[in-house]
Amino acid sequence: MRRFLDRHWYAYAMVLPVVVVIAVLVLFPLAQGVFFTFTNINEANIANPVLDRAATYIGVGLRNYLNVLSGDSSYGSFWSTLVRTLIWTFSCVFCHYTIGLGLALLLNRQVRGRAVYRVLLILPWAVPAFISAFTWKYMFNAQYGIINQGLRAIGFDDPPVWLGQNDWALVAVIIVNVWLGVPFMMVALLGGLQAIPGDLYEAAEVDGATPWQRFRHITLPGLRSVSSTVVLLGIIWTFNMFAIIYLITGPNPNTRILVTYAFERFFSGASRDYAIASTYGVLILSVLLVFASGYRRALRKQGEVW
Amino acid sequence: MTLDASSLQVVKAERAAPRRADRSKLASVGLHGALVIASLIAVFPVFWVLVTSFKPDARAVETTPKLVNESTVDNYVRILSGDKGNFLAWFGNSVLIALMTTVIAVFMSATTGYAASRFRFPGKRPLMLSFLVVQMFPFAVLIVPLYNILLTLGLQGSSFGLVLVYCTTAVPFCTYMLKGYFDTIPNDIDEAGRVDGLSPFGVFWRLVLPLARPGLAVTAFYAFLTAWGEVAFASAFLSAADESKTLAVGLQVFVQQNRTEWGHLAAASILVAIPAIAVFYLVQRFLVTGLASGAVKG
Numbered sequence: 001m002r003r004f005l006d007r008h009w010y011a012y013a014m015v016l017p018v019v020v021v022i023a024v025l026v027l028f029p030l031a032q033g034v035f036f037t038f039t040n041i042n043e044a045n046i047a048n049p050v051l052d053r054a055a056t057y058i059g060v061g062l063r064n065y066l067n068v069l070s071g072d073s074s075y076g077s078f079w080s081t082l083v084r085t086l087i088w089t090f091s092c093v094f095c096h097y098t099i100g101l102g103l104a105l106l107l108n109r110q111v112r113g114r115a116v117y118r119v120l121l122i123l124p125w126a127v128p129a130f131i132s133a134f135t136w137k138y139m140f141n142a143q144y145g146i147i148n149q150g151l152r153a154i155g156f157d158d159p160p161v162w163l164g165q166n167d168w169a170l171v172a173v174i175i176v177n178v179w180l181g182v183p184f185m186m187v188a189l190l191g192g193l194q195a196i197p198g199d200l201y202e203a204a205e206v207d208g209a210t211p212w213q214r215f216r217h218i219t220l221p222g223l224r225s226v227s228s229t230v231v232l233l234g235i236i237w238t239f240n241m242f243a244i245i246y247l248i249t250g251p252n253p254n255t256r257i258l259v260t261y262a263f264e265r266f267f268s269g270a271s272r273d274y275a276i277a278s279t280y281g282v283l284i285l286s287v288l289l290v291f292a293s294g295y296r297r298a299l300r301k302q303g304e305v306w
Numbered sequence: 307m308t309l310d311a312s313s314l315q316v317v318k319a320e321r322a323a324p325r326r327a328d329r330s331k332l333a334s335v336g337l338h339g340a341l342v343i344a345s346l347i348a349v350f351p352v353f354w355v356l357v358t359s360f361k362p363d364a365r366a367v368e369t370t371p372k373l374v375n376e377s378t379v380d381n382y383v384r385i386l387s388g389d390k391g392n393f394l395a396w397f398g399n400s401v402l403i404a405l406m407t408t409v410i411a412v413f414m415s416a417t418t419g420y421a422a423s424r425f426r427f428p429g430k431r432p433l434m435l436s437f438l439v440v441q442m443f444p445f446a447v448l449i450v451p452l453y454n455i456l457l458t459l460g461l462q463g464s465s466f467g468l469v470l471v472y473c474t475t476a477v478p479f480c481t482y483m484l485k486g487y488f489d490t491i492p493n494d495i496d497e498a499g500r501v502d503g504l505s506p507f508g509v510f511w512r513l514v515l516p517l518a519r520p521g522l523a524v525t526a527f528y529a530f531l532t533a534w535g536e537v538a539f540a541s542a543f544l545s546a547a548d549e550s551k552t553l554a555v556g557l558q559v560f561v562q563q564n565r566t567e568w569g570h571l572a573a574a575s576i577l578v579a580i581p582a583i584a585v586f587y588l589v590q591r592f593l594v595t596g597l598a599s600g601a602v603k604g
Contacts (some may be wrong), residue, residue, distance in 0.1 A: 018417075025473075106337060111337060126587075130553075131575045135575065144367045179347070226389050286468075
């Protein structure tokens with residue numbers, strides 16, 4: 001034991017603060033959150049030291065899960081919300097990745113004014129997300145928003161009411177999120193591209209490989225490890241992306257995804273139902289964990305281990 | 307201790323760019339065309355808010371767009387004078403919270419990232435894996451218990467409680483990035499430092515940290531933006547008193563159900579975006595190298 005500590009104490013001392021914070025503010029709350037899903041906790045029966053009130057919630061077994069998983073609309077229509085969340089996540093990440101990769105490939109060439117382009121293209125990342133949300137809400141306004149004015153100017157007399165009670169609202173928030181998320185992908189992939197050794201391309205050129213073949217057999221494999229990380233992170237972040245939808249369309253059921261509904265139950269509405277909010281949280285986490293372990297297994301099969 | 311720090315900076319890998327002369331005129335035009343269009347799309351919303359911020363509210367909702375329409379700086383004057391809610395207090399709160407989060411998160415993730423990069427100790431793999439898993443935690447599962455904990459600790463409604471909460475989101479990702487960055491700094495430097503009689507902490511503090519400045523800059527940028535733009539926890543945890551709000555919460559006042567004050571909102575948005583863009587501009591030259599090494603080694 002003594003020797004063990006002698007050898008490792010530097011490492012543990014350096015890791016300790018983070019471990020403590022994570023344990024106190026993530027693991028312990030997680031356990032408590034899971035516990036809450038088996039109770040009927042809400043605003044009226046949570047312990048509140050300010051009001052000097054003890055907790056009076058009681059256990060209800062699996063009732064929260066049964067209610068949510070029944071897909072009942074008074075509990076947020078879980079299944080259709082899940083499908084909408086998946087549509088939202090995959091269309092966003094697909095666009096992030098393809099557009100980000102395209103721009104990274106362009107920026108990786110010798111172009112005059114490359115530095116300027118790069119700064120301009122990263123700008124959406126630098127603007128705080130809530131500012132972007134307000135901005136796009138203004139631009140998407142059906143009457144005076146610049147987007148519909150532009151559409152009318154080029155001949156669409158009847159442009160869609162973007163942020164109304166229909167599926168255009170979902171399209172609109174996806175567009176906003178794509179605008180917001182491309183710079184991160186672009187920068188990460190640009191870094192990946194710059195790490196691919198140049199002589200590979202030269203050798204391929206000497207062997208007479210076409211540009212497509214070079215892209216397919218050098219660029220894509222070279223980007224594999226960066227891509228697998230950023231795509232996984234992108235999917236997790238988008239799945240949990242809350243601010244954009246909450247600020248642009250609010251409680252519109254056509255843009256409702258799992259996290260926004262959980263927040264609705266936590267924060268707004270007549271009675272704040274903490275138990276249902278927690279149940280949604282646990283279900284979201286389970287979906288992501290299943291997905292991430294499947295993703296990891298798929299990568300492992302291809303010989304990639306992380 | 308005669309190591310020349312600048313000579314040890316991570317060198318960018320040779321890039322595989324075709325020489326410009328190889329490219330036909332047409333390809334050049336296409337390349338620039340695509341980049342210009344993408345840049346326009348990226349910049350336009352910001353530009354449009356800037357334009358709108360000078361218009362009176364009534365002009366901002368006209369159905370024919372004009373660049374200049376009775377434009378004045380009235381909106382800015384009214385926002386800054388506190389006519390429309392206590393903007394300066396919101397701003398102060400946001401700066402304070404974002405800076406505290408940045409300092410704490412960078413410091414903690416630097417030590418952890420260094421330990422994970424240099425030492426082999428039992429429990430290292432589970433630790434790094436748990437950081438990845440923490441990324442997956444939706445705030446929805448944590449928000450109720452955190453609310454409960456902050457209530458119990460008496461931190462509910464205080465900025466420090468919020469800083470702690472933000473650190474839980476910022477630290478794991480920052481640790482990942484910094485570990486990747488430290489991996490690119492050769493171990494020989496550490497050994498040279500040890501030979502010269504530095505303790506492990508001395509090596510970290512006096513040799514490795516200065517060399518890792520690009521990585522630290524990116525990490526700081528990330529932590530700052532995490533706190534600067536967060537909405538959910540700030541809306542839920544800060545008290546309803548006007549002077550304790552952050553910008554992300556306070557600005558929602560302008561977007562009311564029936565009538566939105568777009569002119570004022572735009573002016574406030576510009577004032578909020580400026581610090582973020584300034585921070586961003588300072589670190590952007592580090593972004594590609596810093597982020598790449600983090601993501602590659604992930």
